Amino acid sequence: MAWNEPGGKGNPNDPWGNNNRGNNNRGGNQPPDLDEALKQLMDKLNGLFGGGNNRGNNSKSGGGGGLFGVAILVLVLMLGFQSVYTLDETQQGVVMRLGKYLKTENAGLRFKIPLVDQVVRVNTTQVRNAEIKERMLTEDENIVEVELNVQYRVMDPVAFALRVEQPERTLLSAAESALRHEVGSTAMDPILTVGRAVLADQVQVRLQNYLDRYQTGMVISQINIKDARPPAQVKAAFDDVQKAKQDKERLINEAEAYANSIVPEARGRAQRQLEEASAYKSRIVARAEGEAERFESLYGEYRNAPKVTRERLYIEAVTNVYTNASKVLVDVEGGNNMMYLPLDQLMKNMPKPAGVQDIMSSSDISRLTDQVLREVRSRQSTTTSSRREGR
Amino acid sequence: MSPKAMIGIIIAGVLLLVASQGLYVVNEKERAIKLQFGEVVGDDIQPGLHWKTPFVQNVKKFDARVLTLDTNPSRYLTSGKKYVIVDSFAKWRIKDVKAYYRATSGNRFEASNLLSNLLNKGLRDEFASRTLHEVVSGERDELMTKMTQLLNENTQEELGVEVLDVRVKAIDLPDDLSNSVYNRMSAEREREAREQRSQGKELAEGIQADADRQKTVIEAEAYRDAERIRGEGDAEAARIYASAYSKDPEFYSFTRSLKAYQETFKENDVILLQPDSDFFRYLKDSKGQ
Numbered sequence: 001m002a003w004n005e006p007g008g009k010g011n012p013n014d015p016w017g018n019n020n021r022g023n024n025n026r027g028g029n030q031p032p033d034l035d036e037a038l039k040q041l042m043d044k045l046n047g048l049f050g051g052g053n054n055r056g057n058n059s060k061s062g063g064g065g066g067l068f069g070v071a072i073l074v075l076v077l078m079l080g081f082q083s084v085y086t087l088d089e090t091q092q093g094v095v096m097r098l099g100k101y102l103k104t105e106n107a108g109l110r111f112k113i114p115l116v117d118q119v120v121r122v123n124t125t126q127v128r129n130a131e132i133k134e135r136m137l138t139e140d141e142n143i144v145e146v147e148l149n150v151q152y153r154v155m156d157p158v159a160f161a162l163r164v165e166q167p168e169r170t171l172l173s174a175a176e177s178a179l180r181h182e183v184g185s186t187a188m189d190p191i192l193t194v195g196r197a198v199l200a201d202q203v204q205v206r207l208q209n210y211l212d213r214y215q216t217g218m219v220i221s222q223i224n225i226k227d228a229r230p231p232a233q234v235k236a237a238f239d240d241v242q243k244a245k246q247d248k249e250r251l252i253n254e255a256e257a258y259a260n261s262i263v264p265e266a267r268g269r270a271q272r273q274l275e276e277a278s279a280y281k282s283r284i285v286a287r288a289e290g291e292a293e294r295f296e297s298l299y300g301e302y303r304n305a306p307k308v309t310r311e312r313l314y315i316e317a318v319t320n321v322y323t324n325a326s327k328v329l330v331d332v333e334g335g336n337n338m339m340y341l342p343l344d345q346l347m348k349n350m351p352k353p354a355g356v357q358d359i360m361s362s363s364d365i366s367r368l369t370d371q372v373l374r375e376v377r378s379r380q381s382t383t384t385s386s387r388r389e390g391r
Numbered sequence: 392m393s394p395k396a397m398i399g400i401i402i403a404g405v406l407l408l409v410a411s412q413g414l415y416v417v418n419e420k421e422r423a424i425k426l427q428f429g430e431v432v433g434d435d436i437q438p439g440l441h442w443k444t445p446f447v448q449n450v451k452k453f454d455a456r457v458l459t460l461d462t463n464p465s466r467y468l469t470s471g472k473k474y475v476i477v478d479s480f481a482k483w484r485i486k487d488v489k490a491y492y493r494a495t496s497g498n499r500f501e502a503s504n505l506l507s508n509l510l511n512k513g514l515r516d517e518f519a520s521r522t523l524h525e526v527v528s529g530e531r532d533e534l535m536t537k538m539t540q541l542l543n544e545n546t547q548e549e550l551g552v553e554v555l556d557v558r559v560k561a562i563d564l565p566d567d568l569s570n571s572v573y574n575r576m577s578a579e580r581e582r583e584a585r586e587q588r589s590q591g592k593e594l595a596e597g598i599q600a601d602a603d604r605q606k607t608v609i610e611a612e613a614y615r616d617a618e619r620i621r622g623e624g625d626a627e628a629a630r631i632y633a634s635a636y637s638k639d640p641e642f643y644s645f646t647r648s649l650k651a652y653q654e655t656f657k658e659n660d661v662i663l664l665q666p667d668s669d670f671f672r673y674l675k676d677s678k679g680q
Contacts, residue, residue, distance in 0.1 A: 098439055099438045141527070142572065162456065165458050185528040247588050255595035255602075263602050281623055284627075285627045288628030296635050313645070313646065322670075
């Protein structure tokens, strides 16, 4: 309170008064002797540095009354400046008169009584931020790490400025307590998964309650639980659970893929089997009908002329058979026991249909030849022996 | 400088001195008491400008705001014989300035000390009668309300202090207990992971087995139905054949045999023939004898 004692400390403040622009502006209204005194003073000041020296010089050379006037002028100016202040849009001013709360001012140009009124500016629009990151116990005695972000505003500047010591620190302590309380009464799983929003709401209610009780004048606008995770020591195990869930999904998907491929394939095959069966049925029945009808038609004619028809059929069929085949006529009665059939030569001379050459190699032919020879010999031996017996 | 002025200045100075000694301002954040030779003569002086007799009376100012007592974290034993490390704080303010001054000579540290001793003792008792679980979750509010009450009973009269609230900031386990908690948590997670994987296998196995069953059933039923249809066809054909051929079985076997001969002998088969067969009846003799 330097200005309380102008006699003692008025002069040291002169240099400041001189440099003040306000001083020059208002100079025209002042009595001339003051101007003179000012000039004098400024001359002196040019060579001087300290306040104590200044004072000594002034009292020696300057007029006492003039100096006193300057002091009063400066004092008035300073007080004039002190009586005006501005409040920003973001601020509210808590005005105390002689230490006692008087009023709260809003933004704009404001007046106060210098020395008597004291203004504390409080930012009431800014959204402030506080962060907590803590490791804590849950209800089921697990440990989680929670990161919390508190956004708050000062609602009541009077309470904020006057009623509580260290409001920001109070907020941090209260937030930590509220958070731990709510986490402590919630199981771990909801905190880590779906319960965060609920948790944030509960913390907000609780924290606001504390803040009101401590008269901090602060209002919580939002609480975000930025992160809630298991501590690093158990992180691997938690991650593995996530992986296991993925594995489970994967296994199920693979099994479903398998099922989706195998069942329709089986259905397709079943369909094919049924179709084939019914085709078989149609075919066999149609053939039967056809053959039966053919037989019946033929039979009808056969009844008219059995002997001729029968003979004709026989000869036609045998002709058909013999026409295509190579024929070897063996007259057994001729009695030649050793007969050589050049079958391989026969086969070679025959016109071969396509593909036969591939199927029948020369070894096949020779084997066939051997077989035929054996057959012929055995027959000959049986007929000769029977004949001999007959004789 | 004239003597008059000098006298004026001196008188002003003395007045100022007296005023500066006699007038005092109590801030909105403060409460004060007035002492006269050490005896309290003014109690709970409210904010504003006040007067005291200079040199005779003395004014002591105290913080009137809500103050924080932040204790150091310390170990408490719960009823489950588990140690916990508890960090707590209390919010308090001076209620009866005179009593406060008498109890602590206005020394805040002393007041804090007294309060924290009370708080420690109270918490120790409360924790000792509760399990860890109760302390951590269920009964925090009750615990805190009780602590606040307890402190108020002891402090309001004696210290002139009003305790607004007591809060446990942190209840932590000591390191060795924490580690065992971590181990347990890990074990639980492992169990869960294993369960998930096994469930996955179970479900997958079920789905695959079901698919295999469906496949087998579908194929078997298809086989059954196909055989039935084939059988029906066979039966139908047999019936048709039988009804036709039974008209003359001998003729049937004759024609069927002829057909079989034709089918049996392919081109280029070699047939050895004896000329005495029926076919060659006319080969040697036009009469066929």
